[in-house]
Amino acid sequence: MSVLLSLFSKKERRLREAGWGWTLFAGIISLIYFFPVLWIIMTAFKTRADALATPPVFFFTPTLENFVAVFYRVAQTGGGEAISTGMGGFFFNSIFVASAGVFLALIIGTLASYGFSRYPLKGNDTYLFVVLTTRMLPPIIVIIPIFLMFRMVGLSGSYIGVILLYAAFNLPFSIWMMKSFFDELSPDVEDSARMDGSSEFGVFFKMCIPQLKAGLAATAVFAVILTWNEFLFALLLTSTDTRTVPVAMARTIGGEIGVEWGLLAAIITLFLVPVFAVTYLLQNHLLRGVTFGTIKK
Amino acid sequence: MRDFWQWMFSPSRRGPMLIAPALIMLFVMNIFPLMWSFGLSFFHYKASSIQPPRFAGLYYYEKVLTDPVVWERMQTTALIVAMSVLLQLIIGFALAMMFEKKFPLRREILMLVLTPMMLSFVAVGVFFKLFYEPTFGLLSQAYSYFSGEPLTLLATQWGAVWGIVIADAWMWSPFVMLLVLAGLVSVPDYLYEAAEVDRASKWKRFITVTFPYVRGLLLLALLFRTIETFKIFDVVYLITNGGPGTSTETIAVYVYRVAFQFFKTSQSSALSYILLFIVIVLTNLYLYFVKKRGEEG
């Protein structure tokens, strides 16, 4: 991952030096901005009484009981043994569905982006536009017919259905992202490899892919996070067995009396760990990522 | 067989061959379902009933376009988009100015501000729901501490709109910041130096040197955020669920209701197509400016 950082630390203008004073100023502002996240994390470590206290408590003895409660609860009947809440399974589903969907999207998307970048067709821009549009559409209008179709062919609630949908969901993103990386790569290297008698497969796998390793990693990680966060598709297409964490979280607040805030905060905190890691690692790619590769710098 | 492979991989077919898998996948998972629902929009069909579809012609389009409820939802959406995007532009710009300096720990502090953008809508929904919670929510407590009155933000129409706008603007201001920051750091040093030698005032320096480099990206940010906020679903669904009454029901939430609560499949399909048209127009505009910027830069 450090390769990923070093390769893409883009050359920035020499910014004006502002010193520690500015660090203090920016730090305070940013902490205020970050506060909602911090508050949730703090809540996750609070007891139920602390979490609901008025006035709010900022200093407290941290407890891990909420994190335990995420995965186990005490059985109401019988000997009071710990039983699984099923949340572990939802975490597994989130990871599995996101990685499988992204993997599929990345293979197909990288090939397509190579084609779009190196062998432009007549109407290349139109194809690219259509590709992007499918991603820009409100998910709700995409999901209505898919919901009906999946119900008809029996894919509703299955892993395959969700994975296929997430692959399609990530495909436009992968194509645009990877195309932006391919466009930055000079084709001279590929041409000279061709001159030296390399086959087309050799050119693609031995010349392009190694140079784009960092870009591929960035695209993959970004897509995983987008999928990891996705809610609406998962809400409508997963069943109890294939449910992902966002849906499980939403159900926890969904209307019932007395939301278990500590528990919810603990789930979110666990859910955020990969997001933090990725945000830090991808800092130099965030712009490209959040604009689907349409803006590079 | 050999001939067949040669035919498949001849140079002139290489582009189409590379792109084909992606287009097939998008066709199956996105375009075909959309076409199918386009078809459905011309029939009487209810996904919850077993009656076969009956032809309806333009009935549903007429219905949707003349339905005052649709226009009301459109207005609600427009209001939220306008408020949120404006807020994002202002906060994003201010944050970018703050980070357009070099200071110790800049990267780490930047990370705090960038995180909201990478979060799941569900997580953001939960954060703010917790903040707005009337008895122990932090915002409500702070409010009653200063004003002596309790705050039930989400109980009034404007309060609920603000509740959504704040959450959405909090989440996406970092996006605008990233774009603006990219513009700010792309201003060549020597222009600032020339302006200094030419004895320009701070304001004049901003207008002649800084702003031209940010203008284009600001426009892109505006369009991109407008498209995205137009689709706003998850945050509304989780924070207000369209309430109080239907006063914060955005168009995406409305489509969801029509399709999955009332199962008016045909009507929701017709509505989808109107949204699709709007998004296509906006996306086209966005790409036009992306391209223009690429040609100028």
Place this chain on the structure above:
Amino acid sequence: MSTIQVTNLTKRFGDMLAVSGVDLDVAAGEVLCLLGPSGCGKTTTLRMIAGLETTTDGEVRIAGKRVNEISPSERDIAMVFQFYALYPSLTVAENLGFPLHHDKLPQSEIDHLVSEVARKLALTDVLHRLPGYLAEGEKQRVAVARAIIRDPNCFLFDEPLSRLDVELRQTMRGQIKEILDGLSKATVIVTHDQLEALTMADRIAVMRDGKIEQVASPHDIFTKPKNLFVAGFIGTPAMNLQEAVLTGYEAGMGTFQVANQTVAIAVNPAVQNLASGASVTLGIRPRAYDIISEAADDTFSAEVDLIEPMGAETLIHMMESDTDVRVVVDRTVHLTQGERVHMRCRPDQAHVFNTEGNRVFS
């Protein structure tokens, strides 16, 4: 008075000493060229004079006043940047008028000055264009025009011609020189092109590794290089620098052992102070040799190795005992490869450098 004085100017970037102990004194109306190889600290020196870079040590005085603590905008200077630094969103006319806004002149006065300077630099036709739509030469003229439109204390140019093609460079060199002559301001021009320095400068300061090696008029820099570096850096093709041993001196003629040959050469009388047998470096420019048909005491012989026609003249590379000697001859002189020729150095054209690399002279 418009003058620039720089004393003991020093700049460190971290551990790296970019400029060290530079002293310069530019009089009103004088054009000083800072000349040196890439990375020697020319730009850094200029930027410190402008106030765009802080000084680590030393003093900058403009018009007699210490300006170290003063911002660039208060130093009242005009600068032409290497990349021109035209404001991309302003038209040429607005660019030209930009430096005048500070003085709160009425618009009519600004318009008048703009049209005047535009006429001077043949920019009248492009006044309403944006910089993005200008040719490279026009951009450069706009940059110069923007600098001369007002009446600053001094002018600073950072490689003003480096982005132009050869032909434009030649015409612009003359034009800039002409304009500067009429303004009587202290001017510093940074360049790495010696031809530019030789034609535009009243004096040239040759820099190496952050230090000034020599400051002198173009003529003196060329004919009296202070040391080996200046001798080798100035002049194309570069001066021949050959290791030699001084074996005797008599009546203005030094005898040297060069590449197994003994040659008598007219040298500066100060050479007699060197001990006999001292190692020296002989510096003779390629154009200071005459090709002679027969060997004599004062000739050096070598074998023709490579012939490079340069148009009006021909550059001959010759080899003798592993030393390369370059000689420029008229194109009418015909030599063939492998041929052995004799050559003689013209009087007063040979420089002797001691073991420290300094020229020996009195």
